[in-house]
Amino acid sequence: MDKKGYNTKGRGGGNVNEGGDGDKWSRWWWGLSHRKSAPSEESSNSNQVQRSPSQSKSPKQKIRISSRSDKLPFYYQNWFLVLLTLMSLSCFAFALFVFLYLYPDSIESSPSSTSPASSEVVEITYGTVLKLMHEKTKFRLHSHEVPYGSGSGQQSVTGFPDVEDSNSYWIIRPQPGTSAKQGDPIKSGTIIKLQHMRTRRWLHSHWFSSPISGNQEVSCFGGDSESDTGDLWRLLIEGSGNIWRKDQRIRLQHADTGVYLHSHNKKYSRIAGGQQEVCGVQDKRAENIWLAAEGVYLPVNGSE
Incomplete structure (x- = not known):
């Protein structure tokens, strides 16, 4: 003990000197800084882990969208042309029906129906x-x-x-x-x-x-x-x-x-x-x- 009655020995029986106190504080500071830095590293790692799925998904989503537009049927992409074609065919069919209904004799009285086949020798x-x-x-x-x-x-x-x-x-x-x-x-x-x-x-x-x-x-x-x-x-x-x-x-x-x-x-x-x-x-x-x-x-x- 020193003059003031304080125990100057460490726990291991060694003498406590100025170097020992420095080591103690340095260890305490290192532990504190290590505890503070660990969460930041973990958070950075977690951010990396959380970010990586989003980064890995975004290209797939883009690819999926582009592939959907490419795989759309022709009549989806060109609906107006398809509609116009259907209307034209409908008008033609209606005109043909009206002609055959109103003028049925025009086919029966044609020259081919009253004359023999041209390939035959008549x-x-x-x-x-x-x-x-x-x-x-x-x-x-x-x-x-x-x-x-x-x-x-x-x-x-x-x-x-x-x-x-x-x-x-x-x-x-x-x-x-x-x-x-x-x-x-x-x-x-x-x-x-x-x-x-x-x-x-x-x-x-x-x-x-x-x-x-x-x-x-x-x-x-x-x-x-x-x-x-x-x-x-x-x-x-x-x-x-x-x-x-x-x-x-x-x-x-x-x-x-x-x-x-x-x-x-x-x-x-x-x-x-x-x-x-x-x-x-x-x-x-x-x-x-x-x-x-x-x-x-x-x-x-x-x-x-």
């Missing part, structure tokens, strides 16, 4: 009902109960532009006094008659002038019980083949006068406005060529 026989198409202008040989205002005054014959007109049908008949009958094929050079189906008159020609060009007049004349030699026409097939077929080009030569059935683009302007003149000419021309078109084609005898 022979034209007596009794066939057909339209003759002028090759150059595509008009059909036509007649109606309208007389010529000049010449013979008989029933007029014209070229008609409308394919559907029923006044353009003609029946192929044999020359009277022959053994030919309905269903027989017709050879080139044969004399035939053409009867207008609606009025029952015969395709006819004689020594009168046609109204527009002044060529020989072609008319319709007579009936079932009335006919003469002016109603006879010789069938002449152009090109190869001796039997009249649907795909062959033909000429019709008037038996009495020798003229060829002819038409051109000279048109009437009054009663038969828009229809073109049909007449007879003496020489062969490109405007003399005719083709069998729409019609009801009878089978050849013995073919079925």
